Amino acid sequence: MANTRDALGTAQPQAFKPGMPLIALLSRESGESLADQIVRSVVARIDDKVLRSGARMPSIRAFAQSHGVSPFTVVASYDRLVARGYLESRRGAGFYVRERAAPILRSTRDPAAAHGIEGGAMDVTWLVRNMFRQAPYQQMPGTGVLPSDWLDGAGIANALRAISRQHPGTLVNYGVPQGFLPLRQQLQQKLGELEVQATPEQIVTTAGVTQALDMVAREFTQPGDTIFVDDPAWFLMFGSFAALGARVVGIPRLADGPDLAALAQLAALHKPKLYVINSVLHNPSSTSLSAAKAFQILRLAEEHDFLVVEDDIYCDLHPGPAVQPVTRLAALDQLQRVIYLGGFSKTMAANLRVGYIATSRERAQRLADRKMLQTLTTSEIGERVVYKVLSEGTFRKHTDRIRTRLDELRSRTVRQMERVGLKIAVAPMAGMFVWADAGRDTNVLAAQAMGQDLLLAPGSLFSPSQLPSQYMRLNIAAMQEPAVWRFLEKELA
Incomplete structure (x- = not known):
């Protein structure tokens, strides 16, 4: 097998031919050896069944020639893959993908799956930890939030003061497991504007979309089940x-x-239980789902009996169908097979941690019960604040x-990105993110940027395989610092 790349830089499987690379990107600049990169990449392709059991691997000479490495590196890599049970060596015939009894789960904390950099491994935890460090926003073009001065801090403060005066009991009492009823009634109206019909009984509030995803996964999957995600997607x-x-x-x-x-x-191969997707303003590319594909996703969900989890956290950053065409799966399906997730962390206040799930009445009750067993309730203070702001x-x-x-x-930020050497295959029409091709391993680029107190979000972290990537996510609202442009211009020249 080999990989080509689509408009967003995602690996696409195709048949291996002599001279074609099996691995999309090997980096000699990273802290990871070439043999480690080869082993990790082949393991990911076998685990994801891009390389099937019984498939013949390229010969040592062919692999070495197509990837520009020495035969000794390939021999060491193949030997390690044999030792780990991923390949088998057949005397006189070469190396073949071995039949595996059960899949191996890859953790984002697996040291073999991370690039080492000074101060720790560059993995998802590294990125999130650095997003929460006390650094100027302008030095974090890889962040996933808007500047605080873009948000309505004064409105939140006013709402908090009003709630503390009018409802002092909310400061000391529990809420209810399904969520503050007036907020769920307000969300019913918000969903109706998106052409999604849901009663308050079909809505459960959560501590952001992060908790919503965790609750849905815990309720509707078991260990060993498969969950589909977009690649690339929210890490x-x-x-x-x-x-x-x-x-x-x-x-x-x-x-x-x-x-x-x-x-x-x-x-057909994996029989997934869930497929998690951004229909509107996909993270990290800010692109949106077409109507034709939305219908086909629902058809496949019906055929293969999986639930679609539609994460619409960027809903309020989209200008609406009157300005740009947009299709939501929940609007087509009306919450029969779709579980819809929303929240306000991107546009109102991340610190409020108020999100919600809209689904069928039966699933909503199950999720409310699970929430009650996990956390009793979510904070009614935050829910009342969101209700007041919305109402x-x-x-x-x-x-x-x-x-x-x-x-x-x-538009001017994208043009400047292109001037410093970034390639933008799909220029977004809305949203805060741009998915940019740096033409080199962005883990290495991110490590160099961190040395100058600049936070980048390398593309490897946006794929469940965490394979090396030339892509990275950039937040246009955080690209206004001259030091960011000086760094990119110098490194990408």
Whole structure:
């Protein structure tokens, strides 16, 4: 097998031919040896069944020639893969992918799956830890949030003061497991504007979309089950799902949604329980799902009996169908097979940790019971604050201002990215992220940037396989610091 790349840089399987590379990117600049990179890449392809049991591996000479490495490196890599049970050596015939009794779950904390950098391994934990460090926002172009001065801190403060005066009991009492009823009624109206019909009984509040994903995975999967995610996709869920004992398989993401041929093939092979997808303003590319693909996803979900988890956390950054066409799976399916997730951390306040799940009445009750057993309730203080902001009508104007500021930055920021040597295959029309091709291993680039107190988000962390990548996610709202441009211009020249 070998890999090509789609418009978003996602690996696409195709038949191996002599002279074609089996591995998309080997980096001599990283702290990881070439043999380690080869072993890790082949393991990922076998675990994801891109390389099937019984497949013949390229000969040592062919592999060495197609990847520009020495035969000794290939021999060492193949020997280690044999020792780990991934390959078998057949005398006089070469190396073959070995039949495996059970899949091996790859953890994002596996030292063999991480690039070493000074101060620790560059993995998902490294990125999240550094996103929470006390550094100027302008020095973190890899961050996933907007600047605090873009958000409505004054409105949140006013809402908190009003709640403490009018409802002092909320400061000391539990809420209810399903969530603050007036907020769920307000969310019913918000969902109706998105053409998703849901009663308050079909909505469960959560501590952000992160908890929502964890609750859904715990309720609807068991250890050993498969969960599909986009590849690339939001990185935090990979380790979370793997920690539950789930097998996480990436579905190549194209500019208009998933690769449907790959989705159909992998669904037949793995029989997943869930498929987690951003339909609107996908993270990290800010692209959206086409209507044609939305219908096909639901057809495949019905055919292979899996639930679709639609993460719409960036909902309020999209200008709406009157400005740009947009299709939500929940609007087509009306929560029959789709579990819809939303929240306000990106546009209102991350610190409130208020998200929600909308689904069928029966699933909502199951999730509310699970939430009760896990955490009793979520904070009603935060839920009341969100309710007050939404019900007073100021939130719509606030999000209009955010979208306008992003629109004013986007085109000139993308042009400047291209001037310093980044390639943008799909320029986004909305949202805060750009998925950029740096033309080199972005783990190495991120390590160099960290040496200058600049945080980048390398593309390897956005794939469940965490293979080396030339891509990285950049936040246009955090790209206004001259030091960021000086660094990129120097390193990419």
